[in-house]
Amino acid sequence: MSQAPLQKLKERFPDAVTETYAGKGGDAVALVKKESVAEVCRFLKDDPDLAFDMAPYITAADYMGSEPRFDLVYQMYSTKKNHRIRLRVGVPEGDPVVASVTSIWKGADWYERYCWDMYGIRFAGHPDPRRLYMYEEFVGHPLRKDYSLRGRQPLMAERTVDEPFRGPGPTGG
């Protein structure tokens, strides 16, 4: 995969882009400072040589125990230039707020809500910052590594099944 977008990005933002490297399979990856996400994304979309016009896939990863704890990942694609780039943004646990990119790509909306829901990363300037999958009463963020695998939080009490071969229905006569 082409590394040209990385070079251009590095030249334009020598401070905000802390590191660039060719990842597995030659993926173009750039590490970006949290404060400059919106600025870098705006440039990536508007610059005619980069033209990352398609809404990125945004996800996060929780590297519990290392600092910064969270890693926000923007996987981008340009339909005009047919190239891809991946931004990785370190987000510390103490200040998990990142500028929203919904004003740059409308398609970032649900992905940012997903990152809030699952990892507890907030997006400043998001128009509708609700949870995406879980309900509002839900406590915690399930994809954090310190959230228990069996951490069930039912809204209504779950029915107990006495006879496992019959299921929870009425027992009949």
Add this chain to the structure above:
Amino acid sequence: MAKDTDNLLVVPAAPAESPLDAPFPSKRMLVNLGPSHPAMHGTVRAVVELDGETIHGMKLDIGFLHRGFEKSCENVTWTQVFPYTDRLNYVSSIMNNVGYAMAVEKLCDLEVPERAQYLRVLTSELHRMCDHLTLVSAMGLELGAMTVLIYGMEARDLIWDRLTELCGARLTSNYARVGGVSRDMPEGWGEKVERTLERTAEMVDEIDRLLTRNRIVIDRCRGTGVISRADAIDYGFTGPCLRASGEPYDVRKATPYLVYDRLDFDIPVGTNGDNFDRYLMRMEELKQSDRIVRQCLAQMQPGAIASDDPRFVLPPKPEVYGSIEGAMAHFKIIMEGIKVPPGEAYACVEAANGELGFYAVSDGSGRPYKLGVRAPGWNMLMALPQIMEGRMLADLIPTFDTVNMIGGEVEQ
């Protein structure tokens, strides 16, 4: 002469004070569609603000089918993730298997034998046909043409019968493996597939005759659910929905993977970005997938169906039972999982609805540290409130059909 006929067409306006002219008093009301509604695929709740029959606002509430796909995957070995990926897009599971396998192989830097690549493409395309047949027949059903559903289901089940012979299950195929595929074609399977394709093509022609020039279908689909090319890209549309808006992006052509660069097929591109174009994309892709499957069957050569790298692939059974090294390699892969080298990778395939991407992170242990899924339906569903703004409530039904939201992958 012309002037006279013009006058004839003018309808005299009724006097404004006639009681028949009284405006119909309407107030805006909220209607709750779903989560369980016959016209909502899966369980999605849409809250719609209506003025008469016009939609003035809409919010989607998803997550009823959320079952913690990523959390589950982080707690099983890399190989045990395959059955979970089946349940993402359950209509075309092999494409999910292949996408996930490619992400892991990218991390492992693993080459897949040629025959396995052909088998992956062949089965993916068969499943693409299943997916499109499901969409077209469900759309027919919901627009009142139930016959179409019967034809579509017959064709789809014929293909599923072939896939059952190959991998043992109709829906949850669990076919791909890291480094290859799980089984080779049974004896005489290729000819059976060709016969199935012929029957499917007849069914598709039948559906084509029933729907494509059908007045009702055209009236309900032409010009409804329109999204422009720029908006579609901005929302991250991929697959047939993006191509219906005029953008020819297809992962199979943009960054060819597996053996797609050796196959001759076309990518249909629409112009209007409405429901009818999205439907036409599916009908044409059905024919293109047919071409791809036939070419795969013709080009395939006998050979290995999985890599022989002992770090990632189970050893052949005679070795497991006949040598201590084989037994130990088998035991370690089963019990501890494949030791995928640390790192992160993103791999994507063209699934039936668009770009299906997997973002995998490995910490070097036998389990995925993180497995993110870029489900194609996500972006299309997200754009639905904007598409429907100011449109009729009845237009929501065909639009919901053609964006083809699959609860399994969108809600994970």
